[in-house]
Amino acid sequence: MTNQDLDALYQEIILDHYKHPHHKGLREPFEAEVHHVNPTCGDEVTLRVHLDGDVVSDVSYDSVGCSISQASASVMTDLVIGRKVDEALAIHEEFLTLMQGRGSVEPDEDVLEDGIAFAGVAKFPARVKCALLSWMAWKDATAQVMEESH
Amino acid sequence: MLAGGYPLVYLDSANTSQKPQVVIDTMVDHLERHNANVARAMHQLGAEASEAFESARDKVAAFIKAPSRDEVIFTKNASEALNLVANTLAWATGDLAIGAGDEVVITEMEHHSNIVPWQLLTERKGATLRWFGLTDDGHLDLSNIDELVNERTKVVSLTWVSNMLGTVNPVAEIARRAHEVGAIVVVDASQAAPQLPVDVVAAGADLLAFTGHKVVGPTGIGVLWGRREVLDQLPPFLGGGEMIETVRMERSTYAGIPHKFEAGTPPIVEAVGLGAAVDYLSAVGMEAIHAHEQAVTGYALEGLATVPGLTVLGPLDPTQRGGAISFELDGVHPHDIAQVLDSRGIAVRAGHHCAKPAHARFGVQSSTRMSSYLYTTPAEIDALVEGLEYTRSYFKVG
Ligand SMILES: Cc1ncc(COP(=O)(O)O)c(C=O)c1O
Numbered sequence: 001m002t003n004q005d006l007d008a009l010y011q012e013i014i015l016d017h018y019k020h021p022h023h024k025g026l027r028e029p030f031e032a033e034v035h036h037v038n039p040t041c042g043d044e045v046t047l048r049v050h051l052d053g054d055v056v057s058d059v060s061y062d063s064v065g066c067s068i069s070q071a072s073a074s075v076m077t078d079l080v081i082g083r084k085v086d087e088a089l090a091i092h093e094e095f096l097t098l099m100q101g102r103g104s105v106e107p108d109e110d111v112l113e114d115g116i117a118f119a120g121v122a123k124f125p126a127r128v129k130c131a132l133l134s135w136m137a138w139k140d141a142t143a144q145v146m147e148e149s150h
Numbered sequence: 151m152l153a154g155g156y157p158l159v160y161l162d163s164a165n166t167s168q169k170p171q172v173v174i175d176t177m178v179d180h181l182e183r184h185n186a187n188v189a190r191a192m193h194q195l196g197a198e199a200s201e202a203f204e205s206a207r208d209k210v211a212a213f214i215k216a217p218s219r220d221e222v223i224f225t226k227n228a229s230e231a232l233n234l235v236a237n238t239l240a241w242a243t244g245d246l247a248i249g250a251g252d253e254v255v256i257t258e259m260e261h262h263s264n265i266v267p268w269q270l271l272t273e274r275k276g277a278t279l280r281w282f283g284l285t286d287d288g289h290l291d292l293s294n295i296d297e298l299v300n301e302r303t304k305v306v307s308l309t310w311v312s313n314m315l316g317t318v319n320p321v322a323e324i325a326r327r328a329h330e331v332g333a334i335v336v337v338d339a340s341q342a343a344p345q346l347p348v349d350v351v352a353a354g355a356d357l358l359a360f361t362g363h364k365v366v367g368p369t370g371i372g373v374l375w376g377r378r379e380v381l382d383q384l385p386p387f388l389g390g391g392e393m394i395e396t397v398r399m400e401r402s403t404y405a406g407i408p409h410k411f412e413a414g415t416p417p418i419v420e421a422v423g424l425g426a427a428v429d430y431l432s433a434v435g436m437e438a439i440h441a442h443e444q445a446v447t448g449y450a451l452e453g454l455a456t457v458p459g460l461t462v463l464g465p466l467d468p469t470q471r472g473g474a475i476s477f478e479l480d481g482v483h484p485h486d487i488a489q490v491l492d493s494r495g496i497a498v499r500a501g502h503h504c505a506k507p508a509h510a511r512f513g514v515q516s517s518t519r520m521s522s523y524l525y526t527t528p529a530e531i532d533a534l535v536e537g538l539e540y541t542r543s544y545f546k547v548g
Contacts, residue, residue: 005493006489009489015545015546041500041501041502042501043485043516066483066484067483070483124489127485130485
């Protein structure tokens with residue numbers, strides 16, 4: 001690994017979100033709360049979802065972990081809060097594709113906004129799980145709310 | 151050389167050790183020239199393979215000063231050895247049987263491999279799992295030993311050297327108390343066998359486990375040593391070829407130790423590699439390895455103390471600890487530290503090192519761990535300290 005790779009991994013945007021995370025903290029109301037752990041490193045997130053009809057009204061979370069996992073949670077909340085659930089799920093898909101692309105996927109800034117900063121993470125297989133932790137937690141919690149409302 | 155042009159600085163030996171050429175050559179030679187199954191082949195190659203495999207057992211027995219070579223059982227790794235003990239104890243009858251009201255004592259600094267098997271055992275048998283707590287400076291809290299280890303205690307299982315805190319535990323002293331109340335003592339020597347001269351009898355162990363890949367041997371091979379009387383009382387673990395005396399359709403009778411616990415074709419070349427590994431360590435001398443480890447650890451503790459915001463978890467006196475040093479660095483997560491160090495060719499471990507309860511005890515979720523071994527040089531420690539300074543500047547802390 002070279003310094004350029006390191007800088008590609010730790011984009012300024014990522015470090016900014018890490019130092020000043022958005023939407024952090026657990027809030028009421030919420031319909032589902034999940035706790036996800038990365039068993040290999042111990043990173044943890046507790047995440048709540050509040051849906052208002054088919055809109056993601058709030059996503060709140062409490063987490064401990066590395067810069068990548070923390071920044072990813074922050075960016076994720078920016079991207080999904082205020083969207084329709086199916087739109088948010090589509091963004092989730094797009095982010096997942098980027099992360100699983102081993103560095104070969106060109107990210108779409110119109111869809112992923114600050115999320116494009118994670119393109120460099122995809123080249124570090126050990127860190128992809130960090131970037132996906134909160135996204136997976138959000139999807140899980142959202143699925144639980146949807147299930148209950150059916 | 152690694153990507154980026156940096157030489158490798160391998161400081162993850164507590165995770166797995168690098169292998170000397172003689173181990174690699176011995177394994178290649180075995181596969182090229184002596185490969186056959188053991189014990190069941192009636193031909194020359196079979197005899198050679200059996201001879202190589204059984205002589206590895208002799209070497210391991212000498213390495214740990216086992217009173218008898220038959221007390222050395224080959225397993226897949228330390229985890230399997232510990233699970234072998236916990237499982238066969240669950241099936242044991244007589245003195246060793248464990249039931250409701252009985253207690254098993256472990257410690258808060260165990261590797262998950264010496265926690266989970268005992269949780270499974272006590273849950274299955276309705277017994278109670280208890281543990282020694284830790285002091286703030288990373289030692290076992292022995293203040294309540296006489297209450298904790300009591301007449302209900304059937305097993306005391308503990309690590310000799312902690313893989314997270316580096317602490318060297320007073321195993322013989324704890325074993326004395328355990329034996330007073332009639333409990334058996336299981337020692338996890340996974341981190342001790344690489345660094346300390348091991349004498350299973352002097353340690354006071356009834357059973358002792360370690361893993362081949364941390365003593366410069368290959369993966370896929372571990373060792374369980376047990377006192378003959380204890381091993382004879384334990385029922386078989388896995389059933390299959392090699393572990394029997396005779397098999398009829400209704401029932402079988404079992405081989406004596408060690409074969410009773412070695413069902414199926416064993417990891418032959420791995421055992422041969424392990425034999426070469428322990429011979430290598432003995433030739434260097436375990437006293438010399440231990441002295442080197444203490445010197446490098448002392449040097450590392452001094453170097454780490456110069457890094458602002460760095461806190462070492464565990465004892466700070468190098469004479470009281472092994473070569474694994476876990477630490478925290480204010481403002482930078484262990485994952486990120488390991489990543490930046492890796493960009494400079496420095497390999498450390500980040501995470502909970504399979505010791506989540508020990509991390510929880512110190513209120514940390516994860517840590518960074520450097521671990522040295524007989525090949526580690528002071529220059530590599532210097533590279534780590536410089537790398538940590540660089541990490542602080544990269545993440546703009548301080
Ligand atoms: C103290 C201790 N016990 C047990 C183990 C387990 O070893 P293995 O994974 O080879 O079974 C390790 C190593 O990871 C260890 O450090």
